[in-house]
Amino acid sequence: MFFKLLREALKVKQVRSKILFTIFIVLVFRIGTSITVPWVNANSLNALSGLSFLNMLSLVSGNAMKNFSVFALGVSPYITASIVVQLFTNGFDAKIC
Numbered sequence: 001m002f003f004k005l006l007r008e009a010l011k012v013k014q015v016r017s018k019i020l021f022t023i024f025i026v027l028v029f030r031i032g033t034s035i036t037v038p039w040v041n042a043n044s045l046n047a048l049s050g051l052s053f054l055n056m057l058s059l060v061s062g063n064a065m066k067n068f069s070v071f072a073l074g075v076s077p078y079i080t081a082s083i084v085v086q087l088f089t090n091g092f093d094a095k096i097c
Helices: 001-009 011-031 042-051 050-060 076-096
Strands: none
Touching: 001 011
Protein backbone atom coordinates (compact mmCIF):
# COMPACT_ATOMS: atom_id res chain seq x y z
CA MET A 1 0.00 0.00 0.00
CA PHE A 2 2.72 2.47 1.00
CA PHE A 3 4.96 1.62 -1.93
CA LYS A 4 2.08 1.96 -4.35
CA LEU A 5 1.31 5.42 -2.95
CA LEU A 6 4.98 6.36 -3.11
CA ARG A 7 5.23 5.17 -6.71
CA GLU A 8 2.18 7.26 -7.67
CA ALA A 9 3.60 10.30 -5.87
CA LEU A 10 6.94 10.02 -7.66
CA LYS A 11 5.19 10.15 -11.02
CA VAL A 12 4.26 13.79 -10.35
CA LYS A 13 7.25 15.98 -11.24
CA GLN A 14 6.63 18.63 -8.57
CA VAL A 15 6.33 16.07 -5.77
CA ARG A 16 9.39 14.19 -7.02
CA SER A 17 11.50 17.36 -7.08
CA LYS A 18 10.41 18.28 -3.54
CA ILE A 19 11.25 14.82 -2.21
CA LEU A 20 14.66 14.86 -3.90
CA PHE A 21 15.37 18.37 -2.59
CA THR A 22 14.49 17.25 0.95
CA ILE A 23 16.81 14.24 0.68
CA PHE A 24 19.57 16.51 -0.66
CA ILE A 25 19.20 18.97 2.24
CA VAL A 26 19.30 16.13 4.78
CA LEU A 27 22.52 14.83 3.18
CA VAL A 28 24.08 18.31 3.22
CA PHE A 29 23.18 18.66 6.90
CA ARG A 30 24.67 15.27 7.77
CA ILE A 31 27.90 16.15 5.94
CA GLY A 32 27.99 19.57 7.61
CA THR A 33 27.64 18.04 11.07
CA SER A 34 30.72 15.89 10.50
CA ILE A 35 33.00 18.84 9.55
CA THR A 36 34.69 20.20 12.66
CA VAL A 37 35.27 23.93 13.02
CA PRO A 38 38.90 24.80 12.17
CA TRP A 39 41.37 25.43 15.01
CA VAL A 40 39.31 23.54 17.58
CA ASN A 41 41.17 21.11 19.80
CA ALA A 42 39.45 17.72 19.50
CA ASN A 43 41.01 16.43 22.73
CA SER A 44 39.43 19.21 24.79
CA LEU A 45 36.07 18.48 23.16
CA ASN A 46 36.34 14.86 24.26
CA ALA A 47 37.02 16.04 27.81
CA LEU A 48 33.79 18.05 27.75
CA SER A 49 31.70 15.13 26.54
CA GLY A 50 30.77 14.21 30.12
CA LEU A 51 28.73 17.39 30.63
CA SER A 52 25.01 16.70 30.60
CA PHE A 53 24.17 20.10 29.08
CA LEU A 54 26.49 19.46 26.11
CA ASN A 55 24.99 16.00 25.69
CA MET A 56 21.50 17.52 25.60
CA LEU A 57 22.57 20.04 22.95
CA SER A 58 24.17 17.27 20.91
CA LEU A 59 20.96 15.29 21.11
CA VAL A 60 18.91 18.23 19.81
CA SER A 61 21.40 19.29 17.13
CA GLY A 62 21.97 15.88 15.59
CA ASN A 63 25.37 15.40 17.25
CA ALA A 64 26.61 18.72 15.88
CA MET A 65 27.65 20.05 19.30
CA LYS A 66 29.58 16.90 20.19
CA ASN A 67 31.82 17.39 17.15
CA PHE A 68 31.54 21.20 17.33
CA SER A 69 30.77 21.12 13.66
CA VAL A 70 30.24 23.93 11.19
CA PHE A 71 26.46 23.62 11.48
CA ALA A 72 26.57 23.82 15.28
CA LEU A 73 27.40 27.51 14.90
CA GLY A 74 23.99 28.28 13.43
CA VAL A 75 23.45 31.65 11.80
CA SER A 76 25.42 33.72 14.32
CA PRO A 77 28.61 33.95 12.17
CA TYR A 78 26.53 35.14 9.23
CA ILE A 79 24.79 37.79 11.34
CA THR A 80 28.08 38.96 12.85
CA ALA A 81 29.73 39.21 9.43
CA SER A 82 26.75 41.14 8.09
CA ILE A 83 26.97 43.65 10.95
CA VAL A 84 30.72 44.09 10.48
CA VAL A 85 30.35 44.65 6.74
CA GLN A 86 27.62 47.23 7.32
CA LEU A 87 29.79 49.06 9.86
CA PHE A 88 32.77 49.09 7.50
CA THR A 89 30.72 50.38 4.57
CA ASN A 90 29.21 53.17 6.63
CA GLY A 91 32.64 54.14 7.99
CA PHE A 92 34.36 54.13 4.61
CA ASP A 93 31.57 56.03 2.86
CA ALA A 94 31.89 58.90 5.34
CA LYS A 95 35.66 59.21 4.79
CA ILE A 96 35.43 59.08 0.99
CA CYS A 97 32.87 61.89 0.77
